[in-house]
Every structure is written in C-alpha cells, then in structure tokens.
C-alpha cells in the first residue's frame with residue numbers, strides 16, 4: 001500500500017486490464033474451493049457454476065436502498081488490481097497467487113464481549129442474513145478508487161444476533177494466518193495476521209456490511225473470499241479480507257496499518273480530502289479506468305449518512 005504513489009501508476013497498468021491475455025485461463029481456474037463452497041452452501045440460491053465468466057452466481061439478492069447510482073468499475077479491474085499483502089505487495093499479484101486459496105471449509109469465531117460467542121462454519125453463519133447488492137465506492141489511501149457492486153449483509157444484523165455486552169466498545173476483525181497458503185505472510189512486510197477494527201457505533205451503522213460476493217457472484221479469492229468487511233466511508237485498508245475472527249473489545253484494538261505506520265494510517269481512516277497523507281495529498285483521486293483525476297469527497301461521499309458519528313471530534317487528530 002505504501003509502495004506506489006498514485007502518480008507513479010502508469011495508465012497502461014490500469015486501462016489495459018480489460019485486455020488480459022490470460023483472462024480465459026483465469027476464469028477457468030477460479031478456485032475449486034469457491035465452487036465447492038457454492039455447491040454445498042446454504043447461500044440463498046446458487047445458480048450453479050456452469051457460467052463461464054468467473055465465480056458461481058449468487059441468487060436471491062435484493063437491491064439495497066443504499067446502492068449508488070454510479071457507473072460501476074469493470075469486473076476485470078476489480079479482480080485484477082488488488083491490495084492483498086498476504087499474497088503479494090504487487091497489485092497484479094493477488095489474482096495469480098490466490099487462485100488456489102482454500103476457502104472451504106471456513107471457520108469463523110465470534111468472541112470477546114458478547115453474550116453469544118460461537119464458532120461457525122461460514123455457511124451457517126451467513127444463512128440467517130439477507131443478501132443485498134450494495135454499489136459502494138472503495139477509495140484507497142493511494143488515491144485511486146473504484147465503484148463496486150458488493151453482495152453482502154448489514155453488520156448491524158450480526159450485532160443483533162450475537163448481542164455484544166455493554167462493555168463492548170470496539171470490534172476487531174482478523175484475517176486468516178496461514179503462511180503456507182499465503183506466501184506474503186512468509187515475509188514480515190506487515191505484522192501478521194492482518195487486523196482491523198471499528199468503533200461499535202461505526203460497525204452498527206447501516207452502511208457497514210460483510211461482503212460475500214461482487215457483481216452477483218461469490219467473492220473472488222483476491223477480493224477477500226469468503227468474507228470481508230466493507231466500510232465505504234473509510235480508506236480501503238479498513239476493508240479487511242478473508243476474516244476468521246470477530247472479537248468485541250472494551251479497548252481500541254491495535255490495527256495492522258496503524259501499527260506499521262502510525263503517522264500515516266490512523267485508526268479512523270475516514271476518507272478526508274483535507275487531511276493529507278504525510279507523503280501525498282488526498283484531495284484528488286483517480287477512478288480506475290478514468291484518465292483525469294476527480295475531487296475526493298469528504299467521507300468518500302457518505303457525509304450525510306456518517307458525519308454525525310464524529311461530531312465534536314477533531315478529524316485532523318483522529319485521522
């Protein structure tokens with residue numbers, strides 16, 4: 001994430017992605033585990049894996065009232081230009097190196113300050129929730145952005161089910177640690193496992209979702225299969241991938257990028273055009289696929305919905 005400045009991203013790296021020569025190969029090798037998850041899964045209705053374009057389709061997806069009416073980033077860009085340091089620090093690396101990542105079976109633990117701690121198989125965890133398509137922006141701290149039709153469910157619904165105690169002030173999310181499958185974890189580029197956190201009211205906000213798919217299909221591995229967080233008003237690094245543990249805490253959890261570079265990556269990480277990253281401006285961003293940059297919007301354009309969460313807070317201090 002800290003490696004490339006947006007200005008150093010060549011247009012060819014971005015725009016050529018629709019023309020990947022090995023796209024067919026990629027499409028035919030979408031992880032078997034993903035297919036297996038689909039086949040045995042209790043996701044509402046799975047429309048089968050015969051489609052040749054990428055992962056199995058998810059059915060029974062409701063349109064969300066939160067969806068944006070903006071031009072979506074092509075799926076080729078969303079699935080080819082990734083940040084997933086467990087696999088690679090290159091943007092193109094995760095699509096190749098996560099191909100065989102095994103996401104079935106997948107165990108998720110809910111623990112900490114919660115009345116109903118539990119260990120779930122992922123299908124059982126997901127079953128009670130209504131899947132919605134929510135078209136949200138993803139704005140990376142490196143000043144590029146995408147518009148992604150996520151498929152997921154409100155984290156607020158999870159809170160209702162697991163019942164955090166009155167002591168729970170924060171939610172900590174943890175990614176799988178498995179260096180044999182995730183070659184990036186064999187190097188100390190970050191402290192592993194990757195950890196992220198939210199204040200409990202941020203987690204309870206209706207815009208916060210857990211995603212299991214995008215473009216109507218199961219999440220590709222490189223995008224954080226089988227379960228990832230999406231918090232659309234925050235920088236991309238808060239959107240932790242491949243979650244195995246959700247823990248409720250009284251104290252603010254340590255988070256991976258904040259530990260790696262506290263001057264550069266705050267706990268809150270709200271998209272804020274007026275607070276520069278120490279090494280570059282956040283005032284403008286490049287939508288992947290566009291040539292010209294555009295102005296970055298406060299809270300990534302979600303100010304009406306979320307600004308109230310931070311009233312009275314100095315957002316220069318709590319960046």
Ligand code: MTE
Nearest residue numbers: 082083084085175194223236237239240241
């Ligand atoms: N989650 C984990 N576990 N590891 C990562 O390296 N990168 C983050 C976030 N979640 C990351 C992660 C960053 S920096 C961004 S911008 C988004 O994932 C990118 O999501 P995408 O590849 O689906 O676009």
